[in-house]
Amino acid sequence: MERFQTEVHGYSKEEVNKFLSDVIREIETNLNRIRSQEKEITSLKDEIIKYHELEGRLNSALEQASSSSAAMRKIAEKEADMIVMEARHNASRIVNDALIRSEKIELQKDTLERNMRIYKKKLRSIVEQQLEVIDEIEILEL
Secondary structure, eight states, X not given: OOOOOEETTEEOHHHHHHHHHHHHHHHHHHHHHHHHHHHHHHHHHHHHHHHHHHHHHHHHHHHHHHHHHHHHHHHHHHHHHHHHHHHHHHHHHHHHHHHHHHXXXXXXXXXXXXXXXXXXXXXXXXXXXXXXXXXXXXXXXX
């Protein structure tokens, strides 16, 4: 504490007034700093609240994206299964069609071979008959 000089009726008024002015100035400075800090604290608290809200929205968006991606994955898997099943079905149909065509071609081949043998026999028969005719002509000419 500061010591004041004493005068006739107590302490020196000038020193006491100067001291009080200094104390008042210091208190006002401290009050202004406290008000400023309180405003900054309020502003920072508001910012924290905004960031918490933003964090909540981001978490919600992440959850929605995650569930959407899971749903899309399920849909894609179902579509892939359907495509594979359809491909297998088409492959089976193609193989069956090829087997049927193969059997038809085999039948045609067998028919052609049989017809060829018949044709050869008939041709041989005709050629033999012609040879007999030639032989008979030779006999007659002699």
